Amino acid sequence: MPFAKTVRGILKLLRLPYWPMTGGTALLTLLALKPETLNASTALLTFFSMAFIGSAGFAINDFFDRDGDALVKPNRPIPAGEISPKIAVHISAAFFSLGLLQAFLINWLCFLIVLIDSVLLIVYSAFIKRKSGFIANILVGGLIGTTFLHGEASGFGTITTASLAMYPLCLGSIGGNILRDIISLEGDSKVGYPTLPQKIGVEKSAKTAALFFIGCALFAPLPYLLQVFSEKYLVLMLIWSILLLCCSARLLKPSISLDAVKKNERIATMSMILLPLALIIEAVT
16 A cells, blocks of 8 residues: 555544644633643643544544445545555554543543543444434534533643533534534435434424524523633624524524525534634633
């Protein structure tokens, strides 16, 4: 197998563009909460421990999904022949180990959070995804929420209402996952994944996604109400809440087309940029 092709496959397997969402969110949470003592080493370990665990999860998921990907996602590195299933497992194991080691070097609580995430990512890929798409949606969204907990644990060695107040923001990710399942309904049907749209239909799934968006919108100002963050955070979160509520209103209509689902999924996904912006503002002001 040509070396360049293998390297390209490994980079695709690791999903590097997701690092800002995994490691980046944990790091921004840490910086926004402003621990009294913070060094560059802790900041880097916070970022890369979560980023590496996320990449490990993608790699093991590609291993378990290799047969289905061959049908609906042939450009993925394993069905494309860029890497072998064995290499994907080895890379996943290496990145799980590196992520756990880095978390251990921060403190025991960070290690525990990352360990639980690692186990759930493996269970998700090996079993849950094939048993219940809805539970899979909730699990993946919930794992994203642990980045907030990891960020606070890195700087303070504990988890308080500061990061717990941010955790419900993962409801927006769950709603987005449901909409993406609607969009990929045809491909998931071919593979046999029991997603929510297959079980209850497109319209009811869209309405379920809307409920998660509404929940996210209602909880978004909570860190401000608990005096964790300032008015600057509140302003951006209110804008995000309004965008999510607008998407929800359209998704709750009696009938909805696939194009409308795609449009609202794009709006909801793009609006999530307001969260890291709010954390950046909190960190620098």
